[in-house]
Amino acid sequence: MKFFILMLFISQTVFAWTLNNNFTGSFKDNRVDVFIDEGTVCSTNMMTPDELQSLIEPALDNFWNKVPTSNLRLKDAGFSEHIDTINQGRLCSPTNETCIQDGINAGNIDPLKGLIPAVNDIVIACNSNPLNFGGNNVLAVTIPNKYSGKKIVGALILINDSSNVFGGLSRNDQIGVIAHEIGHALGLGHSKENASLMYYRTVEQRKRLGQDDIDGISFLYPMKGDLYGFSENGLMASCGTISMSKNPPPGNPPFLPMGAMLFLMILGFEVFRLFNRPKTRPSS
Amino acid sequence: MLRLHIYLLSVLFCVASYGDRSIASETNKSVNSFVFNAGTYTEFYNQVQIDTTGRLKEFDRAPTVGFGMKIPLKHEFSFLPEMNWVLPRKSGERVVKNVFFFRADLGYDPMEWFRIRGGTSIAWLNQQGGGGEEIINNGNSTSTFYYPTENRSSFNNTIDLGVELLIKKISLRFQTYTFSALEPRRRQISYSIFISYYWDR
Numbered sequence: 001m002k003f004f005i006l007m008l009f010i011s012q013t014v015f016a017w018t019l020n021n022n023f024t025g026s027f028k029d030n031r032v033d034v035f036i037d038e039g040t041v042c043s044t045n046m047m048t049p050d051e052l053q054s055l056i057e058p059a060l061d062n063f064w065n066k067v068p069t070s071n072l073r074l075k076d077a078g079f080s081e082h083i084d085t086i087n088q089g090r091l092c093s094p095t096n097e098t099c100i101q102d103g104i105n106a107g108n109i110d111p112l113k114g115l116i117p118a119v120n121d122i123v124i125a126c127n128s129n130p131l132n133f134g135g136n137n138v139l140a141v142t143i144p145n146k147y148s149g150k151k152i153v154g155a156l157i158l159i160n161d162s163s164n165v166f167g168g169l170s171r172n173d174q175i176g177v178i179a180h181e182i183g184h185a186l187g188l189g190h191s192k193e194n195a196s197l198m199y200y201r202t203v204e205q206r207k208r209l210g211q212d213d214i215d216g217i218s219f220l221y222p223m224k225g226d227l228y229g230f231s232e233n234g235l236m237a238s239c240g241t242i243s244m245s246k247n248p249p250p251g252n253p254p255f256l257p258m259g260a261m262l263f264l265m266i267l268g269f270e271v272f273r274l275f276n277r278p279k280t281r282p283s284s
Numbered sequence: 285m286l287r288l289h290i291y292l293l294s295v296l297f298c299v300a301s302y303g304d305r306s307i308a309s310e311t312n313k314s315v316n317s318f319v320f321n322a323g324t325y326t327e328f329y330n331q332v333q334i335d336t337t338g339r340l341k342e343f344d345r346a347p348t349v350g351f352g353m354k355i356p357l358k359h360e361f362s363f364l365p366e367m368n369w370v371l372p373r374k375s376g377e378r379v380v381k382n383v384f385f386f387r388a389d390l391g392y393d394p395m396e397w398f399r400i401r402g403g404t405s406i407a408w409l410n411q412q413g414g415g416g417e418e419i420i421n422n423g424n425s426t427s428t429f430y431y432p433t434e435n436r437s438s439f440n441n442t443i444d445l446g447v448e449l450l451i452k453k454i455s456l457r458f459q460t461y462t463f464s465a466l467e468p469r470r471r472q473i474s475y476s477i478f479i480s481y482y483w484d485r
Contacts, residue, residue, distance in 0.1 A: 016378070016379075017379070018418060018420065018429035018430060018431060019429065019430045019431070019432060020429060020430070021430060022417065022430040024432050024433070024434055061469060065469060065470070066331065066469065066470055066472070067470070068328075068440055068463035068464040068467075068470045068471070068472050069407075069409050069438040069440060069463070070438065134422075134423055134424040134425055135423070135424045137423070137424070138423045138424060189420070189427075189429030189430065190420045190421070190422060190427070190429055191420075192420060194335075194336050195333050195334050195335050195336065196333075197333075200420065200421045200422055200423055201421075201423070203336035203337075204336045204337050204338070205336070205337055205338030206333070206338065207333055207338040207340065208331055208332060208333045208340060209331075209332065209333065210332060210333050210334070211327075211332050211334075211341075214327075214328070214332065215379070215381060215411060218409060218411070218438050219379075219411045219413075219432060219436050222409075222436050222437060222438040222439075223438040223439060223440055224438070224439055225406075225439045225440070225441060226439075226440050226441060226463075226464055226467075227441055227466075228441050228442070228443060228464065228465045228466045229463070229464030229465055229466040229467030229470060229471065230466045230467070
């Protein structure tokens with residue numbers, strides 16, 4: 001009996017999701033389009049832009065678009081206008097001055113190897129510039145490279161085309177890699193849990209998001225009342241902000257609103273009971 | 285459709301008030317029992333990966349407690365409002381997760397020992413970040429990743445079904461919560477298993 005009670009109160013859920021920035025950056029709008037650059041070349045990985053594009057829909061619908069506690073709506077938006085530097089150019093974080101200067105210098109020598117400009121929404125392309133990747137076995141990199149204040153406006157996902165590792169993966173693994181990179185584009189960092197999509201490497205089989213991924217995306221893009229799935233901004237939308245306080249002490253659940261709602265529930269029923277008291281009749 | 289949830293709750297309350305008048309004259313009580321629950325909560329059955337081989341979560345021991353009432357209605361029906369709390373789960377004091385359900389069920393007892401429940405909930409997922417950073421593997425090297433410093437919540441409306449075995453004042457209940465019921469792509473089912481105690485007034 002003691003064992004049963006102990007097991008009951010030990011949760012097997014472990015979660016340790018992180019963010020890829022220290023200011024909780026996320027897209028301002030919950031509707032984000034995902035594009036493939038229409039002129040991208042994946043010659044080393046032997047993939048056409050159409051083949052690359054066919055990975056997007058399952059990466060969205062099998063993973064990020066399946067979370068009911070998040071209002072995020074990702075859309076496979078087809079192809080975006082070609083960026084000249086996207087195949088060989090340098091991808092830099094907006095705060096990395098050294099990288100930006102190197103990219104500008106490289107562009108002065110060969111315009112196709114210059115700095116890749118900031119984009120809107122999420123754009124995916126292949127890139128053969130080894131300087132963008134930490135090594136040949138790195139499958140892809142993602143950098144949100146356009147911000148408005150603390151909000152992400154656009155992010156670039158580059159598939160490593162300086163090696164053929166990505167092209168050698170199974171289709172399922174390729175979908176998992178694209179979904180993982182989209183997770184970074186949305187603001188999530190790595191998880192230490194290997195069951196999570198945001199784990200730093202591919203796993204034997206990737207079918208769904210892990211608990212970390214679900215919790216992380218629900219935090220960054222919270223649902224505010226979905227009316228059973230009919231509306232993404234329904235019942236609670238008029239409440240406006242979902243942030244309750246800036247720096248609450250960790251481990252302290254919201255006792256006040258919880259207690260207030262419980263009190264109102266009990267009060268309501270007691271009032272209800274008062275007004276529905278049976279009438280007493282004089283005995284004859 | 286914006287009023288659907290309020291409408292459903294109103295219908296449940298109207299049914300409750302109608303039934304209550306007829307029963308109240310017999311029992312002189314509108315709330316005839318308070319209910320205390322303890323059990324487990326499994327979030328998104330078969331939709332959460334739990335290992336590297338692709339195994340999906342079928343059961344979670346996330347401990348859950350709750351409190352509710354039983355308001356008898358006409359015939360074998362009863363109105364069963366309750367609140368459940370999936371106890372906090374955390375990782376290294378960095379992020380704390382709480383889930384609350386504010387529920388309203390209509391119960392039907394076809395037999396003395398068996399109850400069918402149907403209703404709706406507002407599911408409230410709250411996550412509190414403790415801030416900080418951590419160095420995590422990033423392929424060929426390591427990178428610094430960050431924990432949030434804010435407190436954020438998600439709210440969902442769920443459609444709930446359950447069955448309950450009643451043994452005197454104790455019951456065993458299997459309760460499901462359907463998230464995004466009207467949106468097939470996002471529809472997910474969570475469930476709880478409860479042991480409940482009915483404290484009669």
